[in-house]
Amino acid sequence: MDQQNSVLVEHENTHEVVTEQTFHTQCPFCSMQCKLKLVEQSSGAETKNKVTGQKNPCSEGRMCIKGMYAHQHVFSKERLKYPLLKVNGEFVRISWEDALCQIKQHFTDIQKVDGNHGIAVYGSASLTNEEAYLLGKFARVALKTKYIDYNGRYCMSAAATAAKLTFGIDRGFTNSLDEIPFAECIILAGTNLAECQPTIMPYFIKAQKNGASIIVIDPRETPTTKMADLHIKLKPGTDAALANGLLKVILEEGFVDEGFIKNRVNGFDEVKEYISAIEMREIEKMTGVAGEEIRKAALIFGKAKTGMILTARGVEQQTDGTMGVCGYLNILLSTGKIGKPFCGFGAITGQSNGQGAREHGQKADQLPGYRSIENEEHRRYIADVWGIDKDELPGKGVSAFEIFERIDAGEITGLFLMCSNPIVSSPNAQFVTEAIKKLRFFVAVDLFISETARMADLILPSSSYLEDEGTLTNLEGRVTLREATYPCPEEVKHDWEIICEIARALGKGEYFPFSSPEEIFNELRVASRGGQSDYYGITYDRIRTTGGILWPCPDLVHAGTKRLFETRFAHEDGRAKMIIVPNHQNVPKEQPNFEYPIFLTTGRVLAHYLTGVQTRKSPSLVARNGEAFMEIHPETAMKYNLPDKALVKISSKNGSIIVRSRYTNGIRKDTVFVPFHWADTQNVNLLVSSELDPFCKMPGFKMTAVNVRPPVGNTSI
Structure with a gap:
């Protein structure tokens, strides 16, 4: 309940009435939807706000800096107040x-x-x-x-389409967050959770304390890769090929759950035949990842009795994003790590209500x-x-x-x-x-x-x-x-x-x-x-009592569904379907060349959200990141005469932007990174092409061919 109290406060021999109001809400940003409490204290013309996290089944009372300062944009002088x-x-x-x-x-x-x-x-x-x-x-x-x-x-359509093709239904997680700490191996493919969904991180920390191996697949070193037992730094746009490489090792090393395949999966033989014909050196060349590193990751996951694979925009925001996710789902199905305790798939939703x-x-x-x-x-x-x-x-x-x-x-x-x-x-x-x-x-x-x-x-x-x-x-x-x-x-x-x-x-x-x-x-x-996402048994009163209910929930006595696919998948025959993921047809048409020799990939930073319309109105968040930037390896920067912290012009066949360089050894030498929270001349999506995934119509935000040069009149700052 929201409350309002008047409190008498003694201050320098005067009596001042302070009005205190409490408002309960949820963070408007990421899909963790952390519960928040805003306490507003008013005294005369002065108002102070304090935000604290509140206990809930998902984030357990945690919050990040975006939630802590979200109220600042609500009270911004730039807020629209009339038509x-x-x-x-x-x-x-x-x-x-x-x-x-x-x-x-x-x-x-x-x-x-x-x-x-x-x-x-x-x-x-x-x-x-x-x-x-x-x-x-x-x-x-x-x-x-x-x-x-x-x-x-532009967010989850690739994962949603892949889940529908493979499982017959799309729900962000096939199980619940509270199973993560007990999985023996977790693959995080194309997700920087530590900056995008920070309050989820304790689940993985608990998993590591319980002995789990965590494999992170990302072209960059990020706060998330720092916790990885193994970080695979692949070329942008090659996730589908990497997934095929992992599956090839799993098949060859005998980590297939034959009983699960026989009883619950269609299409395995066709996928196996296709994968067997692919040469590992072909996958190495495409991904830029050594075969031994691919083998190491596959053996860790294959040997684990339980495991989960989580994907996000790094895999999905590709013109072959649907096939990339299908490739990872093939791994889960082959090893039988789905529909069981501490096993499953998670598509990490980006927006607050992306699901x-x-x-x-x-x-x-x-x-x-x-x-x-x-x-x-x-x-x-x-x-x-x-x-x-x-x-x-x-x-x-x-x-x-x-x-x-x-x-x-x-x-x-x-x-x-x-x-x-x-x-x-x-x-x-x-x-x-x-x-x-x-x-x-x-x-x-x-x-x-x-x-x-x-x-x-x-x-x-x-x-x-x-x-x-x-x-x-x-x-x-x-x-x-x-x-x-x-x-x-x-x-x-x-x-x-x-x-x-x-x-x-x-x-x-x-x-x-x-x-x-x-x-x-x-x-x-x-x-x-009666639909796949059946909310009929969910009511406001039930949510208030439970803190939230997992769909499907078909009636008022149903507790919600914590784990999908325990006995059957959502296709009519009750079986999952493995999909052949072609290595070549799904490679993005736009590849680095003489004119545009570098991969560009995009993503988030901790302090901002999506296009920044809200977070750029929060002074405390802008103070952390006030402008866009380009991460670049120092050796690559020297090759193109780009000083650190200097203005840089990035161009593709679609346009150009000007941002500030930032040296890091944590990125591939053939790749640069720019966050997407800024607009106008810093809008990185000016560079991204119109090519779309043929299955889900997702653009290829995560792989664009670009060149980098100092703009006219550039000076190092």
Whole structure:
């Protein structure tokens, strides 16, 4: 419960009344979703805030510096507090009534000319489950457009697609976090947990104390690799080949669980035949990793009685990301390390609600409950829940980046953007900028005037994590409840309220009658019932009692599902499916060459989150990292005459940026690293190509061919 107390404090012979208020919430950043308590003390004109972590099943009361200082962006003077309409190139304040009239007029005009699909909806994995669900319903019922996708497409789509292909279902973890300390071997592939999800680290520290071997696969040395028993420093973009190499050793050394394969897996013989034909020297050449090192890692994992493999963006944000993850899942299946205690797969979700936000209708091909929009039975069920005819539901749309390609082609002329910053987060970012300029009407919903929102015709102010109540689903698949009762400033509204009000303005109010997040969640529960991500047995009261429930949870007496696949997989025949991962077809088309001889890879730093729209408004976080930088090996830097701490121009065939160099011996000599939290001339995604994974449409953020040079007039600082 949130509390307010008045406390009498004696201070220099005066009596001063200090008002103290307590607000419970969850961190808005990573998928650990740490529980937080904000204590606000007010005395006269002065207000002080203190944040502490609160006990919960996932982070157990821990928090990192991002959570500690998240409230600073909420109280930023740059916070949006009322609707803004662009008039003659400048934003002017208007009323909510006028804002809704603008939307009604422009969206109606666009659809009269360009049809229902003339408008696209672009969502966010930072939305609550209720808001993600409502946004999908809004697109398909209020706007009747097929074009909806979200920024999570750039996050976990490769892992989600691979899990669906292999297991038949996608949940972030196939087991729960509390099993990690008891696994004998853990592979962390392409994940820098110590900076991206710091509060998860004690699970791995406990595992090491229990004797576990930890193998980290990453082109860079990071705070995460420092705890590794073995660090494999592969070339960027070669994870699929490395996974094949590990599997080859496992097969040749006889670490296959024959009984598990026989009873529970399809496709093993075909994969074995393919892997047997690959030469290890071919894998060595592709990955830049010695065969003995690959062998060592495979033997450690193969000999372990229990083991887990966790992947993240380093593997997934590739144009062969789906196949890369499938390669690691092949290893798990071959050794039988899935569906058993202390064994399993984990896709480390990036955004706070990266799991839940894709389960209930924001993805182009999905309906609530992880149902398929192309399945007639699924369409019928959701149409009945929504009170419409199934034939009124539009079909499958396109992925996030492909939406901007449709905008550029003139097929989409209106855009409704909610809590995302695609000008910074998208590949080929300059192309996205130019596409957005072609829109006839663009509405953005955000906390701030982000780099993308500043291009909008209309901006609507949304609420923050301190103010917006709702459920979120963490990296395990645990549904949690964010209690958020801090009052919204001035004319700010919750995202769910904004969606409902626009729907009413468009004449669809009967489908959006909600007056609270809990009402929306109760409809979501019904919509998800019987689907793969079944939330029907989860209620606000049950979450408050338990601290969170792992889906699927089909009824009100079900305790939730801590471990998937104990007896069967989610394919119709109950068996998993191993997938052949080709070594050559999946190599990114863009490789280093004479003009662009260096690999560029990207990632996060501890103090910032995604495109930095929120964290760059927190002074305490900006003080830790105020600008982008380029990590480069000193020998590589000397080759290109680049001093340490000097401004550097990085160019690819798509564009160029200027950042500051940072020497490190902890990166491959053929690779540089730039974090992606900054915009404009420091936006690293200006360099990334438009090439997409053919299965999940993930861009190849983690491997771009670049050159590095001093910019004109550069001096060392």
